Amino acid sequence: MSLNTRMLIVDDEPEILELLTLTFRGFSTETALDSESALELLRARPFDVLVTDVRMPGASGLSLIDHARASSPGILIFVMTGHYQEVPRDIQDKVSRWILKPFTVASLRKSVYEALEARK
Amino acid sequence: MTEDKLQFDRARFEAVLDSLESMVVGDLEREVAISESRDELDALAHGINVLSSELRYRLRELQAAQSSLIQAGKLAALGEVSSGLAHELNNPLTIAAGYIQHIRASLEAGLRSAEDCSLLTAYLQKVERNLDRMNTIIRHIMEFARESKPVKQPLLLQQVIEKSLILMNEQLRLRNVRIEMTLQSGLMTKGNEAKLEQVFINLLTNARDAIQSAHGEAGGQIHVRSKVLSRTELAIEISDTGIGMDGETLSKIFQPFFTTKAPGRGTGLGLSISHGIVQEHGGSISCESEAGRGTTFTLYLPRHLPEDANL
Numbered sequence: 001m002s003l004n005t006r007m008l009i010v011d012d013e014p015e016i017l018e019l020l021t022l023t024f025r026g027f028s029t030e031t032a033l034d035s036e037s038a039l040e041l042l043r044a045r046p047f048d049v050l051v052t053d054v055r056m057p058g059a060s061g062l063s064l065i066d067h068a069r070a071s072s073p074g075i076l077i078f079v080m081t082g083h084y085q086e087v088p089r090d091i092q093d094k095v096s097r098w099i100l101k102p103f104t105v106a107s108l109r110k111s112v113y114e115a116l117e118a119r120k
Numbered sequence: 121m122t123e124d125k126l127q128f129d130r131a132r133f134e135a136v137l138d139s140l141e142s143m144v145v146g147d148l149e150r151e152v153a154i155s156e157s158r159d160e161l162d163a164l165a166h167g168i169n170v171l172s173s174e175l176r177y178r179l180r181e182l183q184a185a186q187s188s189l190i191q192a193g194k195l196a197a198l199g200e201v202s203s204g205l206a207h208e209l210n211n212p213l214t215i216a217a218g219y220i221q222h223i224r225a226s227l228e229a230g231l232r233s234a235e236d237c238s239l240l241t242a243y244l245q246k247v248e249r250n251l252d253r254m255n256t257i258i259r260h261i262m263e264f265a266r267e268s269k270p271v272k273q274p275l276l277l278q279q280v281i282e283k284s285l286i287l288m289n290e291q292l293r294l295r296n297v298r299i300e301m302t303l304q305s306g307l308m309t310k311g312n313e314a315k316l317e318q319v320f321i322n323l324l325t326n327a328r329d330a331i332q333s334a335h336g337e338a339g340g341q342i343h344v345r346s347k348v349l350s351r352t353e354l355a356i357e358i359s360d361t362g363i364g365m366d367g368e369t370l371s372k373i374f375q376p377f378f379t380t381k382a383p384g385r386g387t388g389l390g391l392s393i394s395h396g397i398v399q400e401h402g403g404s405i406s407c408e409s410e411a412g413r414g415t416t417f418t419l420y421l422p423r424h425l426p427e428d429a430n431l
Binding site for chain 1: 217221296
């Protein structure tokens with residue numbers, strides 16, 4: 001796991017973006033404050049990992065899943081949510097790991113590292 | 121019956137009439153005196169006293185039911201905004217817990233330079249700021265949900281509106297609802313802060329839902345304006361760019377249990393409770409709406425001038 005791992009983090013809370021950038025400082029991270037800006041980044045280049053919030057002003061983070069799978073085949077998708085039960089079943093299956101809010105950065109980091117390890 | 125006796129009875133009869141008149145204007149505490157003679161007039165006086173005591177009892181029951189209804193409405197209003205509140209608490213909790221883990225990792229790695237120390241201080245400040253943020257929200261939920269005492273005190277209108285936004289902000293932001301305020305500074309009314317806040321939360325929740333029904337994720341705008349109507353009266357307008365209502369819906373909105381929301385979404389009591397609260401404050405609510413254009417609610421409230429306290 002190194003700077004070669006390209007990660008996109010999407011959340012409407014700047015402090016969450018700052019915290020996760022710090023948590024994954026060994027990766028090459030990019031951040032977006034909403035789904036629209038995230039979509040532009042996904043179109044521009046491939047990523048290995050997407051970490052996204054669901055409820056944000058504008059389009060939901062769930063709208064990024066299909067785009068991410070199309071533009072970055074093999075991408076690992078981590079979705080942070082406080083409302084897992086409200087997510088439709090077909091979308092639940094498209095996500096690598098659901099991160100329930102409030103979460104600890106240690107558990108998120110562990111999930112991401114394990115998934116990257118398993119993908120090798 | 122002698123002339124004296126007649127005079128005496130007339131005085132007693134007038135006392136009974138006075139008591140009845142007092143009851144009519146709402147004074148139920150006054151009792152009619154009963155004489156030693158235990159005659160027909162005393163029987164009537166006793167009957168009036170029993171009636172007034174029964175009315176006092178019923179009135180107390182009604183007041184208790186009204187206050188339970190307001191409390192239930194308040195908790196329903198809180199339920200309406202609860203998912204936004206969970207979102208608003210989850211984020212600072214995640215941030216504070218996250219930086220605590222980074223602080224621990226930094227301490228375990230050992231502080232080697234002044235730069236390490238200042239980084240640690242910056243992390244601690246972030247923890248502190250996010251705990252403060254949670255504290256503000258939780259304290260306010262507690263204040264709002266607590267059954268308030270029936271005390272009326274001078275209130276700064278702007279402050280009441282801003283407090284209701286502590287509970288509403290996240291709801292509005294997540295739905296792309298922008299809120300614009302044109303508030304005249306220093307405007308005061310006299311009342312119960314939690315109850316008036318309940319009225320604003322009800323109106324803002326309705327505006328939020330009307331905007332979402334009309335524009336979905338694109339959102340819309342709520343404009344809150346306050347203005348002075350006279351030395352004794354002020355008005356607050358809450359306008360939205362939502363779906364609006366036709367004349368028939370508009371004529372029913374203050375009726376208890378009337379709702380246009382999907383089953384399980386609204387109690388249909390928000391506006392009727394708000395109407396009751398505003399009336400209790402000596403004010404009134406009016407509503408103008410146009411289907412497809414939006415709605416404006418106007419609250420009229422008695423104005424409190426700081427110098428009133430010295431009168």
